[in-house]
Structures are given as structure tokens and as C-alpha cells.
Amino acid sequence: MNREVRVRFAPSPTGALHIGGVRTALYNYLFARKTGGKFLLRIEDTDQTRFVEGAEDYIKDALAWLGISPDESPWNPGTVGPYRQSERKPMYMQYALDLVEKGHAYYAFDTSEELEAMRQRLTAARVVSPQYNSITRTQMKNSLTLPEDEVKSRLESGEPYVIRVKIPRKEEVRLNDLIRGWVMVHSSTLDDKVLMKSDGMPTYHLANIVDDHLMGITHVIRGEEWLPSAPLHVLLYRYFGWEDTMPQFAHLPLLLKPDGNGKLSKRDADKHGFPVFPMDWKDPNTGDTAMGFKEQGYMPDAFLNFLAFLGWNPGDHRELFTLDELIEAFSIDRIGKSGTKFDINKAKWYNEQYLRAKSDEELAEFLLEDLEKEGIPVDKEKAAKIAHIMKERATFPSDLWKEGKFMFVxxxxxxxxxxxxxxxxxxxxxxxxxxxxxxxxxxxxxxxxxxxxxxxxxxxxxxxxxxxxxxxxxxxxxxxxxxxxxxxxxxxxxxxxxxxxxxxxxxxxxxx
RNA sequence: GGUCGAUUCGUCUAGGGGUUAGGACGCAUCCCUUUCACGGAUGAAACACGGGUUCGAUUCCCGUAUCGACUACCA
Incomplete structure (x- = not known):
């Protein structure tokens, strides 16, 4: 079975694209190009309450800036669209129902208050992890406990409900992760995750399986935060009868804070004065602008090179790679397992290398732009000369003006x-x-x-x-x-x- | 707490049963030089701990510790 490689990057438009997400997109892209496959972009907007205006455009623009161009996306669809989950809404219910019919899922009518009460009851009874599972579902309001005709009348009366997956009580679930090897989990530690929400939208778990299947995805390359739910996904492929075309999984190590520990966040960025977003992002709700690598003066080729090395290396001592060279050198088995602390110094170093490799004329363009803003007219030839003597000491193109101001004033x-x-x-x-x-x-x-x-x-x-x-x-x-x-x-x-x-x-x- | 994952210089990492444990960033010193920078050279700097297995373990196995992720009708 040699299917054409198809991978996807599936961000949700809830804000600016985080640098970790950009790296995930990059690795997916590199893998697709390396294998002659396709790279798709799918917008995961099943949570309507978290929708943020402009976030989708931001994702599009950020990837475009870096030259990570999807072969199929909402803006250049292929044949397996739509590429926004909100637009695929009508497709999901039938799959959820299919699972109900097969006995692998069921309706649940519990209100959020009832769920909360259940958790409190379990906590009080000193149950370590209160969850909706093979034990507790017998005490809840669902199609497994309610009489058939009551379930029917509840459904017909339009009462809100969710559809939950029915996780077996005792079963070993194994998956062979491309980066981590065999991961085994016992089904007793999994819970009956919601598949369809009461608003008629699928959750991530359902949507990503259905869509990956329908879109012919062969490899799922995503962040490590998904590893704990991967066994559930394996189970779903099995219940749908799609096991033979189940994608291979590769869970990427996390990007960590530069000091201490934990996932890299916007807070760290502010604290240390460096960006965690590819481009400036203005939050439409708060009006705050978070800085981006682009606006800070990082050049796309340098940034990409830096990003690629956060968790991957070519196995030799080379450090400087163009996008094409990255594609050539890339392979999943050279991705590391452990989390990567973020070091902005390395990013600066890459930028310096790329800056020095640029021609005087190219750099003169940057300088000319700044000079125009300052209202200082300079001809191209002179700007190029200045770029020539300044570039060895600049980190960012803007340093040409900042550090070379004395040439004009x-x-x-x-x-x-x-x-x-x-x-x-x-x-x-x-x-x-x-x-x-x-x-x-x-x-x-x-x-x-x-x-x-x-x-x-x-x-x-x-x-x-x-x-x-x-x-x-x-x-x-x-x-x-x-x-x-x-x-x-x-x-x-x-x-x-x-x-x-x-x-x-x-x-x-x-x-x- | 539970489940899963991770652990080589400060950081990113290579390596892998016997190595002077290699490279890069950063740091220090020296050289170059009209200064700074660039460049070049040199240096300090690491296998988390404890048990096994083995002639031999940083490498394999088991524990421990530490760190992280996950534990929602969020993705």
C-alpha cells in the first residue's frame, strides 16, 4: 500500500499563530515536499465561541511570509474540501450516528450541572480522576441507562444532547509513533469523550478523524500535547473501520520557556523581550499588539532555518540551510524526542548570517526605506556603500540605519x-x-x-x-x-x- | 493525584557497549586591525541518580528523582 503522502496543518483560528504552530506547519511542509506529497491547510473552527476575527487571515499571511505554501487550503481548494470544519458541519453527524449504530457511541443528556455534580461526588469519594467512563456512565443520563422510548422522546422533543464515544472497560490500545516508538495505554484510563457537541458541531476528536480520513491524510505530524488523546483516535479509526488507512502519527516535542520550564507562552515573550509570533498580532478584543518576528527584523529565510533546528538536525555539522536544502535534508526520524528550550540568541545569530549573505543592493533597499521615513534623501549607490560597510555589524536590517545614523547626521x-x-x-x-x-x-x-x-x-x-x-x-x-x-x-x-x-x-x- | 512522555556542556544538539564524548549559540582569552564588529585560533563547560546485565555502561534493562504534556460539550 503505497499511497501518495498527504499531510495537513490544522490550526484553529483563535488568535495569532504561535511559533510552535509555525514549526509544526514547517515540518509538515518539509515532509510533504521531501516525499513528493501534498501539504494541506485545514481550519479547525469547530468551537464557535473561541472564534477570533482576523485569526484566519493571520495564519494565511504568516505562512505566506515564510513561503510555506499549502497545496490545498480554504483559498486554493483541492478536491476534498471544504477546508474549514465549520463548512463541513453537515458531514459529521452521519459518522457519529454510524458509531452509535455500531454500539461504539451513545447519546448523553446530562447537563453541565449534572456533570459537575458527578465530578464532585467522585472527588468526595476520593476517586483519583473523576471522568465519564465505563463505570460512571451507568449512573448518568444517557442512551445506555435510559429506556429506549425515553431516549427516543428526548431526542424528538429537541432536548439538547451530546454523543459520546463508548470506551471499552478493558483493552490495551497501542500505537507506533514515528518519533516515540510504541506507546501503550489501557482503555480504563481513557474517558468517554464527547464526539458531537450539543450545538451540532463535532469536537476535535471526531472532526480530525473524519476529516483526515476523507482528505486522505497519510501522516499526522502534530504537537506532543496530542499524545495523550492519540489512543482515543486509534480507537475511533478502528470503530469506523478505517484502520487499514489510518495515518501514521508523529508527535513533535514541545517548545519550552528559555528559563525554568513549561510551554513557551506569550508571557515569556513579553518577559524576555522577544516575539513568539511570526508577525505582529493585534488582538481585536483587547486592542493590544503582540510583536512578531517579522516586524522585529527577522528575515523569513533566517527565521525558517532557526525554526527547523528547534527539535530537528540534519545529523552533520551544517547549520545554514535554504528552504530547498531543508527539504532535501529533512526526515522525521531525525526529530528529537525531548522538549526544546527557546533561545533567542540563536535566532539572532541566524539572522546575522543571512544578513551578511545578502548583497549590498538588497540591504540598501532596507536602508532606503528607513531613510525615507526619516526624511533623508539618499541615492541607491550611496546606500549600497553604507550597507557594505555596515552589514558586518548588524543583526537586523534596521540596524543599518540605527547604527549608521552618523553617516547622515x-x-x-x-x-x-x-x-x-x-x-x-x-x-x-x-x-x-x-x-x-x-x-x-x-x-x-x-x-x-x-x-x-x-x-x-x-x-x-x-x-x-x-x-x-x-x-x-x-x-x-x-x-x-x-x-x-x-x-x-x-x-x-x-x-x-x-x-x-x-x-x-x-x-x-x-x-x- | 492519575495516564503518557522526556532527561548528553548554560542553551540547541551529534554519538552510542571500549571515544581525548564531537559541533553550534553564548561566554573567556589571544591574533588580525585606526576602534568596534567581522574573521581566525584557543579555552572553560555535559552523559540526572541508584541498582542490575556485561570483562567493560553515558549507551541496554529496572527503579528513583526532576521536568513536561494531558486529565472540558477547547483545540
């Missing part, structure tokens, strides 16, 4: 520690001489000419250039560190440089 204040250490009579003498040399120089300043003029200025004063270099930098940029100074001079130009030297000479005092 003359300093009006000077780093005190550098002033006190380096601003001396020698520096003043050299700068005065340099100023004159510059004034007498008729051509455009190149890095080479800037340097030779400076060397001359030092020489006529009998001063070694190295001794005053820091002061020269200070005068021109206001700080003691930065990219190659002669390149900077060439870029800002002769006139600007003279003005800056003048300003420094007039405003800085030589300490004795």
Missing part, C-alpha cells in the same frame, strides 16, 4: 569617555592640519585619498597616526567605535567632514 554630542582619554593637543594639531589638507584637495574624497591626506597631516606634526586615530573618529562620528573610518569619510564627503572637524575643534576642550 553630524554628531552634536561626543562620547565622554573617549573625549577624556583621546582628545589631546596632538589630536587638535592633526585635525587642524587635516582640515587644511582637505580644503586644498579639489577632487572627491576616496578612502585612499582620505587616508593619505590624514597621514600627511600627522606627519607634518611629527605625530604617529595611530595615536590620534580615535580622536579623529570621535570628531567625525561622536563615538569611539564604528566601521572603517576612511570609508566613512569617503561616503560623507569632504565638505561635511570639514564641518564636523570644525564643530569638534570648537566644542571640545582638551583636558590637562
Amino acid at each position: 553630524a554628531p552634536t554630542s561626543f562620547d565622554e569617555s573617549v573625549v577624556s582619554k583621546r582628545w589631546n593637543n596632538d589630536a587638535v594639531a592633526v585635525l587642524n592640519a587635516y582640515k587644511e589638507k582637505l580644503s586644498g584637495y579639489s577632487e572627491d574624497l576616496s578612502p585612499e585619498s582620505a587616508k593619505s591626506l590624514l597621514e600627511e597631516a600627522a606627519e607634518i606634526n611629527g605625530i604617529k597616526l595611530g595615536k590620534v586615530m580615535q580622536a579623529v573618529r570621535l570628531a567625525a562620528t561622536g563615538v569611539g567605535a564604528g566601521p572603517d573610518l576612511m570609508a566613512v569619510f569617503s561616503i560623507i564627503g569632504k565638505e561635511e567632514l570639514i564641518q564636523r572637524i570644525d564643530y569638534a575643534l570648537n566644542n571640545l576642550e582638551v583636558n590637562s
Whole structure:
């Protein structure tokens, strides 16, 4: 039985797509591409009370930003649609009924108060885990305990009901997880989960089995939080008679908080000042905006590379992978088992690697954008030159402007520690001489000419250039560190440089 | 509490019955250099614990501990 691989990413539109979800989508995508299969996107919106406006668009946009493109989705449907569970609503009841007919499910009429009372009763009786199961269902109001005609009349009268799966009392359920190996669970620890809710919508458990079956899903790659309910899903496949086409399961390790323990959450993001969402997300209910990797300056290829390595590795020492290379190298058996703590430093490092690999022209585009916002007109050629000397020291594209601001704006204040250490009579003498040399120089300043003029200025004063270099930098940029100074001079130009030297000479005092 | 899962440097991880336990991020030192950064070199840094099995265990088995997930008419 060699079916075409079909995998799905099935988020629910209840808010921004979490980074863990993005990684799940990525692994599904990589697996599909690697195996020549299909990657589907299915929206799991069976809980109408949790629907959040804009969440679906967010999922779509976030995946698009990263280049994780579904082969089938609500926006480019294939032949097994619809791709939103809310739109598939009419399909589910017949399957639930089929299970009732086969004796694997039953109607239950208990109100939430009655359920609560049951739990309290069991807790009081010191039952360790109060649940609706093979024991307790005999004391509840359902089609197993009620007379047949009463069940019928309740159903006909329109009384609200749910359909629950009837979990056998004693049975060993086993499943062979692609990542974890054999997992065995005894049915006595499972409960009679609700399959159909009283609002006529299926729960996740029913919907995902029915849809995965109908959509021809061959592999279910999802988060570890689903592992405990996986045995239930196996049982459902069996009850439906779909065991021979049951997908294989792969439960991914969780993404953990960087410190301490627990699942990575938005709270951690705020605490540590890094994003957990791919893009900015404005909560329509609170109006709060949560920051995204995109807006923080992470580039999609870098972010993807970073994400792929959170729980997976290629088995060799390579670190930098394009999407195509990831596809080529990917395999499920190289996914780790244990939870992965989130380290934003690694994300930054990846971003730096990708930033440096970009051409000066590409980076100039980012810089030009920022400059336009600041109202500073600069031509492309100059922007590219600046990008060239700045990119080795930038983490984000926005650093080009932030760290290179002095290229456009003359300093009006000077780093005190550098002033006190380096601003001396020698520096003043050299700068005065340099100023004159510059004034007498008729051509455009190149890095080479800037340097030779400076060397001359030092020489006529009998001063070694190295001794005053820091002061020269200070005068021109206001700080003691930065990219190659002669390149900077060439870029800002002769006139600007003279003005800056003048300003420094007039405003800085030589300490004795 | 119960069920399930996990456990190699601070972090991400490779490895797997006999290794100087490898790499990456971060950190430190040195080199390069007009500074910072980049780059290069070097260094500190790990098999959770206890029992087995074995000539030999970090690796296999069993416990313990710790951490996590799940335990809804949420997904």
C-alpha cells in the first residue's frame, strides 16, 4: 500500500499563530515536499465561541511570509474540501450516528450541572480522576441507562444532547509513533469523550478523524500535547473501520520557556523581550499588539532555518540551510524526542548570517526605506556603500540605519569617555592640519585619498597616526567605535567632514 | 493525584557497549586591525541518580528523582 503522502496543518483560528504552530506547519511542509506529497491547510473552527476575527487571515499571511505554501487550503481548494470544519458541519453527524449504530457511541443528556455534580461526588469519594467512563456512565443520563422510548422522546422533543464515544472497560490500545516508538495505554484510563457537541458541531476528536480520513491524510505530524488523546483516535479509526488507512502519527516535542520550564507562552515573550509570533498580532478584543518576528527584523529565510533546528538536525555539522536544502535534508526520524528550550540568541545569530549573505543592493533597499521615513534623501549607490560597510555589524536590517545614523547626521554630542582619554593637543594639531589638507584637495574624497591626506597631516606634526586615530573618529562620528573610518569619510564627503572637524575643534576642550 | 512522555556542556544538539564524548549559540582569552564588529585560533563547560546485565555502561534493562504534556460539550 503505497499511497501518495498527504499531510495537513490544522490550526484553529483563535488568535495569532504561535511559533510552535509555525514549526509544526514547517515540518509538515518539509515532509510533504521531501516525499513528493501534498501539504494541506485545514481550519479547525469547530468551537464557535473561541472564534477570533482576523485569526484566519493571520495564519494565511504568516505562512505566506515564510513561503510555506499549502497545496490545498480554504483559498486554493483541492478536491476534498471544504477546508474549514465549520463548512463541513453537515458531514459529521452521519459518522457519529454510524458509531452509535455500531454500539461504539451513545447519546448523553446530562447537563453541565449534572456533570459537575458527578465530578464532585467522585472527588468526595476520593476517586483519583473523576471522568465519564465505563463505570460512571451507568449512573448518568444517557442512551445506555435510559429506556429506549425515553431516549427516543428526548431526542424528538429537541432536548439538547451530546454523543459520546463508548470506551471499552478493558483493552490495551497501542500505537507506533514515528518519533516515540510504541506507546501503550489501557482503555480504563481513557474517558468517554464527547464526539458531537450539543450545538451540532463535532469536537476535535471526531472532526480530525473524519476529516483526515476523507482528505486522505497519510501522516499526522502534530504537537506532543496530542499524545495523550492519540489512543482515543486509534480507537475511533478502528470503530469506523478505517484502520487499514489510518495515518501514521508523529508527535513533535514541545517548545519550552528559555528559563525554568513549561510551554513557551506569550508571557515569556513579553518577559524576555522577544516575539513568539511570526508577525505582529493585534488582538481585536483587547486592542493590544503582540510583536512578531517579522516586524522585529527577522528575515523569513533566517527565521525558517532557526525554526527547523528547534527539535530537528540534519545529523552533520551544517547549520545554514535554504528552504530547498531543508527539504532535501529533512526526515522525521531525525526529530528529537525531548522538549526544546527557546533561545533567542540563536535566532539572532541566524539572522546575522543571512544578513551578511545578502548583497549590498538588497540591504540598501532596507536602508532606503528607513531613510525615507526619516526624511533623508539618499541615492541607491550611496546606500549600497553604507550597507557594505555596515552589514558586518548588524543583526537586523534596521540596524543599518540605527547604527549608521552618523553617516547622515553630524554628531552634536561626543562620547565622554573617549573625549577624556583621546582628545589631546596632538589630536587638535592633526585635525587642524587635516582640515587644511582637505580644503586644498579639489577632487572627491576616496578612502585612499582620505587616508593619505590624514597621514600627511600627522606627519607634518611629527605625530604617529595611530595615536590620534580615535580622536579623529570621535570628531567625525561622536563615538569611539564604528566601521572603517576612511570609508566613512569617503561616503560623507569632504565638505561635511570639514564641518564636523570644525564643530569638534570648537566644542571640545582638551583636558590637562 | 492519575495516564503518557522526556532527561548528553548554560542553551540547541551529534554519538552510542571500549571515544581525548564531537559541533553550534553564548561566554573567556589571544591574533588580525585606526576602534568596534567581522574573521581566525584557543579555552572553560555535559552523559540526572541508584541498582542490575556485561570483562567493560553515558549507551541496554529496572527503579528513583526532576521536568513536561494531558486529565472540558477547547483545540
